[in-house]
Amino acid sequence: MARNERSFIDADDVGILDSPEAVLSTMNKEGDRRWLYPTPSKGFYYWWRLAVGWGLIALFVSLPWITINGKPAVLLDLMSREFTLFGTTFYPTDTLLLLGFALGTLVSIILISAIFGRIWCGWGCPQTVYLEFVYRPIERWLEGAEHVRARRDEGPLTFDKAWRKTAKWSVYAVISVALAHTFVSYFVGWERLLTWMQGDPRDHWGYFVMMAGTTALILFDFGFFREQMCTITCPYARFQSVLLDPHSLIVSYDEERGEPRGRGKERSELGDCIDCGACVRTCPTGIDIRDGLQMECVACTQCIDACDDIMDKMGWEPGLIKYTSEKALDGEKTNIVRPRTLLYSGVLLALTVFFVGLLWTRPTYDVNVARAVGEPFMVLPDDRVANRIRVRVRNQSATEARFTIGAEGIPDVQVNPVGPGETVLQPQEMRRTEAWIVVPPDVLERDRREVTVVLSFDDGTEKRIPFPMLSPHSSEAEDPEAINHEASPS
Known part of the structure; x- marks a missing residue:
């Protein structure tokens, strides 16, 4: 099997797929969709990400129900032009406050990216959280392991395949409806939403159209589009060259330690990478982390858990793939405090003082x-x-x-x-x-x-x-x- 041919890698396969002609990790060289079947690697980082992910899901579901000063904790009422955030309601006349909040959020993202890289993508983004901890686990439960699903999908339509697909998409639909209602409640509030749900559909037909559209988009995203949201649609990856620098934290392969890679038992002339392909099989965006920092990497740390597991089985030191920086890989010191982060921190502090000052002096x-x-x-x-x-x-x-x-x-x-x-x-x-x-x-x-x-x-x-x-x-x-x-x- 040619290295880098970009196709599903079975557990028995050892080749790493990716051809020089490849442009996207989710596209075959012929131009059609390359379906990914990532194998979960349940290591140290996975369990931490699972806890953080489900904590964020619980927070997302509960915020519209929590009331502060008689209003939901978060209510973005576009029709009334009122934004309520944790007990404080902002109006169109609060232009400077809203501007300060928006600029502060933007600078915070820039600062976090400069220090921790794409940690948001791998740990906090709803696309990653719901896909990896809700939708894909359901798929594995109903359709089986990755290599079984891949071979079944390539085969003809059978009763076994039909009922599994039907069951999966039915569960997906129920979850998507629940997520759609929760999402819409951020904009209309649960009280109004429950009233609409219990009323005559003819009286609130616009709500039903909106809810059907939102459900369809969620179902399409997590059931079909999936990792392409990160690799094709999301602009954040394109900003990496601006937001990150050699001191930023990234998930990277230690090439000096791992190369030359090989599977032979005689290791005297080989590095620690045994070319097992575990890091590629587990990647949710289908890349080979050993090719260096790539736009498609969402820093989910699955390759770290997969490689550490192999290193443990080999009796070698973990960390062949790890959280590090380009400076550290070159043997230099990684500096968190540097002109860029000092500038971002100063701007963020000024915006915070500006926002708090305006909020404190806001008239009653x-x-x-x-x-x-x-x-x-x-x-x-x-x-x-x-x-x-x-x-x-x-x-x-x-x-x-x-x-x-x-x-x-x-x-x-x-x-x-x-x-x-x-x-x-x-x-x-x-x-x-x-x-x-x-x-x-x-x-x-x-x-x-x-x-x-x-x-x-x-x-x-x-x-x-x-x-x-x-x-x-x-x-x-x-x-x-x-x-x-x-x-x-x-």
Whole structure:
């Protein structure tokens, strides 16, 4: 068997497959899909990854159910334009806060990659976690070991093959439906989701279409597309040349120790690599780690566990494949603290201080005062001038709030609310209300005269917003003859 021909390697095969013509690890040289059947290597790193993976799955499922300050721990309500993260709700007006959070997340990814390499891909990415610890174990349970599945898939359709495939895809469908509902709950909340599930589908047909589409995408991804999401679609691998440097942690083969490789019993002229192919059989993206750092490597450490197991059986020291850096492989010292990481850490610290400072000084109430739609002003029968304002207030606290509207800055100014004199706001609620500001006729002789709108809250907070009054003397009065003298604010 030619080395590097890129095909499934049976447990009895010893050749390493990959031809010079190969472009992708999931593609044969003819251009068709190369199906992978990775054999799990249950070593030290595998069990740690399994614990971390299932911990992340439990966290993903539970976050929409956990409530903080009466809201889910995480709720990304796109329709209402509200993002709730662990008790704090962010709104479109929190532009700087959202920008700081986004930039902080981006810099954190860059910093972690510079130090630990692609540890996210192998340990925390949902694509890896669900594929390796949910979907593929189910496949092994229902269809058997990797070499059995490969030979069955290459053979004709039989009853045994049909029922196993049917059972597998049925279980996949159930799990995908559950994951789709959990995913959608991050955007609509479980309470609303449960209401939709129990209601008439005709009343919420959009939900059923969305859920069917989400389920289909999940099923396609984990049942068919699989590792190609990492090797073809995900852009993260393409950024490695920018994010990683010779000091970054990578999964690598110790070529100096392992070469020349060979299977002979006489080891005097051979390295420690016995060319068994275990590292290739276990790789979920189908690469040969001995060819060096590659775009398709997701740092899942399966090759480390596989090789350490072989080294243990041979009675040799483990670590022929290991977590290391290019500097360490060259016999030099790996430096975690270096100009790049210091720069990233400084930027991340500045963004953290910026975000925390903005969050700490974030006002309890977000207030906006604008001119109401309609006539810009109104002259009353007693010649007083009235301007109608629209007030929008969002209560950004976790307690109920009440406020009244007043005005000052002009002698004898009056405020006549449209509706109740006091407005009640529930926690995180936003409401709009209107009021008339009425002033005597002789105080607006200039083009504009500014009044200060005062919102007084029951906790002692006052919000003071300047508002320019308009009158027949204002340059903005487009048609003084069209002034409505009949309507009167009460």
